[in-house]
Amino acid sequence: MSAKDPFRPADDAARALARKLIAEARYAALAVLRDGAPFVTRIALAPGPDGLPVTLISDLAPHTAALRALPDCSLLVGEPGPKGDPLTHPRLTLQARAVFATRPAERTTLRDHYLDHQPKAQLYADFADFHFVRLVPHSGHLNGGFGQAFRLMAEDLGA
Template identity: 40%
Template sequence: MASQDGIREAIGLIRGANAATLASSAEGQPFASLVTPAPAPDLSPLLWLSTLSAHTRQLAAEPRCALLFTGTAEGPNPQTAPRVTVTGLAERVPEAEVPALKARWLARHPYAALYADFADFSLWRVRIGGALQVGGFARAERIKASELAPDPEAVAAILAAEAGIIDHMNADHADAVAAIAQGLLGGAAGDWRIVAVDVDGCDLSDGNQTVRLAFLARLSDSDAVRAALIRATREGRARLNG
């Protein structure tokens, strides 16, 4: 069994990544490319891919793939950076699920609205099969998919409450959202809004950049999210006023 610290770090890397390295293959030949993922509520990485890209054609023919998510190195040695390699199966998202999941992907990558409706693009999802978490130099452990997966009931509860949380915070507590984004998460001054909420945290965007608030633990209902946002607001304001 993987350590709780390793699991939490892996989840944080997957949830927080704006970019990742995709490993696909063509007739046995490995191929690596840069992709821009966003996590679905159940943690599955979402990819908005063009059929003009080699990796999209490769995933259609061979869905087995891997994604490398990398954090920031502690110093000049790149191997001190935390990272997680996720293995799994890629699949096109069914049309019925596309609108909601595409909106979630665009919330993480708002700049992509310029090309998000091009006919050659479609939404893909990677079903996680397992992971290798490396917390830094010579610190590695394998993590089962079941250890990464959030509780389905908690996912459903937060998803059901998400729109209400977002509307309430953005309409009634814009100052709190700004305090979290700028004071706690280091974002620049801007018109910050909460754009996505899940069991592990929430995404905030000013329309150009996106920052992520990671909760201290996985949450299971809207009351817990409210408490987490109150705590984050207080800390953000304290830092701004400090």
């Protein structure tokens, strides 16, 4: 006997909540494969000019090498509120592909936009070992609270 799929197709409210979670996220949990095993870390985040997540990572971080070796990753956004059970607060898991900004014009655009949301990163944003990375989702799972689970595709997220 198969279990009932708890995820429903996205509707307008689910798409709006998912985009809001990305727009408001300043930190996220990033999961990569490192040496063949799962590895999760916290990263700083900002919505890019297209509304999709952007981060700034250093060559010194283990997840940077992992993303260069295998750009497929997962990202969890959505912070628990100040009250109540943390598992009742909305959260979004994205399955994404890391795309490193390599063209100078792209890097400048992402830099300016990122620093608008993460001004403290000004201290190290121009270091040679730091890289802007777009996290381009191909799917997602939104848990909007009890009984509010949705499956999202790239087009639902604005990709």
